[in-house]
Amino acid sequence: MVQASAAGDRVSTFARLVLAPNAGPMTLDGTNSYVLRAPGSDGVVVVDPGPSDTAHLAALAEAGHVELVLVTHHHPDHTESLAVFHEMTDAPVRAIDAAFCLAGAPLADGERISAAGLEIDVVATPGHTADSVCFSLPGDRLVGGDDTLGTVLTGDTILGRGTTIIADPDGALGPYLDSLEVLRTLGTPGPVGVLPGHGPVLPDLAAICRAYLAHRAERLDQVRAALRELGAGAGPAAVTDLVYADTDASVRSAAEASVRAQLAYLRSEG
Numbered sequence: 001m002v003q004a005s006a007a008g009d010r011v012s013t014f015a016r017l018v019l020a021p022n023a024g025p026m027t028l029d030g031t032n033s034y035v036l037r038a039p040g041s042d043g044v045v046v047v048d049p050g051p052s053d054t055a056h057l058a059a060l061a062e063a064g065h066v067e068l069v070l071v072t073h074h075h076p077d078h079t080e081s082l083a084v085f086h087e088m089t090d091a092p093v094r095a096i097d098a099a100f101c102l103a104g105a106p107l108a109d110g111e112r113i114s115a116a117g118l119e120i121d122v123v124a125t126p127g128h129t130a131d132s133v134c135f136s137l138p139g140d141r142l143v144g145g146d147d148t149l150g151t152v153l154t155g156d157t158i159l160g161r162g163t164t165i166i167a168d169p170d171g172a173l174g175p176y177l178d179s180l181e182v183l184r185t186l187g188t189p190g191p192v193g194v195l196p197g198h199g200p201v202l203p204d205l206a207a208i209c210r211a212y213l214a215h216r217a218e219r220l221d222q223v224r225a226a227l228r229e230l231g232a233g234a235g236p237a238a239v240t241d242l243v244y245a246d247t248d249a250s251v252r253s254a255a256e257a258s259v260r261a262q263l264a265y266l267r268s269e270g
Contacts, residue, residue, distance in 0.1 A: 008059065011201045012151050012193060014038060014118060014140045018059050020050035022077055025250040028161055028198040031077045034153060035063040036137070038117025043067040045116045047135065047153055048078040048197060049085040057081055061088050068104070068115045071095035072155025072197055073132040075167075096124065096131040107133055125157045125183065127176020128164050132157050136186065142193040145203055151193035152186065152205055160199025163215055165254040166261035173265035177216060184209035219243065223262045236260045 011017045020031040031050040037043065044064035048071060049057060060066070066089040071079055074097055082093050082100060092104030094113075109124035121136040132155055140151040156164045157179060166173050186192065187205030194202035202208050226242040227234055236259045240247075244255040 008035075008063075010143055011195060012137070012140045012142050012145075012148075014137050015151065015153075015195055016063065017195070017201075018056065018063075020056050020077075021053055022051045025248065026254060027077050028159065030198070032160075032195070032197055032199075033060055034195060035060060036116055036118060036120070037064060041117035043116040045070060045113075045118065045120065046085070046089075046091070048072055048155070049081045050078060051076075052081040052084055057085055057088060060085070064116075066091040068113070069093040069102075070107075070113075070120075070135060071100050072134070072153065072157075073129045074100055075129065075156070078155070078197065096133050100131075109133075123152070123182065123186065125154075125179035127166060127171055127173070127179045128156045129167050129170050130172075130175075132171075132179070134183065140193070142201060142203060145191070145193055148191050148193045148203070149189070151195050152183065153195045153197075154183070154205075155197040158183070158194055158196055158202075158205075158208055158212065160194070160196040160202055162199070163212060165258050168257045168260040168264065171257075171261060173216070173261045174268070176261075177213065180209045180213050180216075184213070219258075220262060220266065223259065223266065227266075236263060239263065 009017050016035045018033045023030045033050045034047040036045040045068045046060050069091050086102045093102040094104040096107050098106045107122050111122040113120040123134040125132050125134045135153040138150045142148045184206050190206045191204040194205050222243045226239045236256050240256045240259045247255045
């Protein structure tokens with residue numbers, strides 16, 4: 001596992017990680033902003049500039065001529081600085097959600113972007129949020145991972161530590177499970193490196209997708225058991241009390257959001 005915590009750490013052939021100073025229960029060590037470029041390119045692509053922190057944005061802007069800004073999803077810890085950074089760099093901003101695009105068109109699933117000497121493939125991965133998207137870098141290699149066959153920037157769809165929430169009602173569990181299957185397939189044959197939106201870089205996309213899918217199946221079984229105990233009409237708060245009994249109060253709201261998503265999924269499945 002590659003750990004990148006210092007601003008500007010090279011984590012792969014094409015990517016440097018610039019860690020935002022917004023650590024917390026929901027952001028882990030902080031938001032991972034990425035600066036992408038092919039070797040020898042003067043231009044760069046910035047992914048998720050993050051919070052409006054002057055020093056953080058200056059580090060991103062000084063990395064090279066910013067040709068393009070890409071957004072993995074709309075949550076403020078990834079997008080708060082978009083307008084300011086756009087003014088600083090005059091670079092177009094592209095996201096799945098047109099509301100977060102600045103001088104750029106919305107991203108399309110399956111699109112291939114050419115910028116900073118790279119070919120970047122767009123992979124729509126709804127679930128954490130409706131507008132979540134990942135970016136695949138074919139040919140990239142993790143630092144210390146000479147066997148990796150590309151990397152994928154996963155935003156909050158896959159984290160470097162722990163598991164992500166399903167941000168109900170914007171997010172939904174059914175699409176999230178489908179997205180994990182898409183990413184698992186993308187990581188096979190592997191290994192394909194994971195450049196997450198929070199936490200350390202991971203070495204094997206398919207393996208982490210399998211672990212996430214197993215975790216979600218286990219949680220669904222726990223929710224089913226809670227409903228048998230509490231009654232089929234039990235609400236999210238009561239189910240959370242049982243299933244997430246050991247969860248810290250600082251992330252209680254996230255746990256309850258995930259339970260709402262799980263209940264909606266189970267009830268839609270009958």
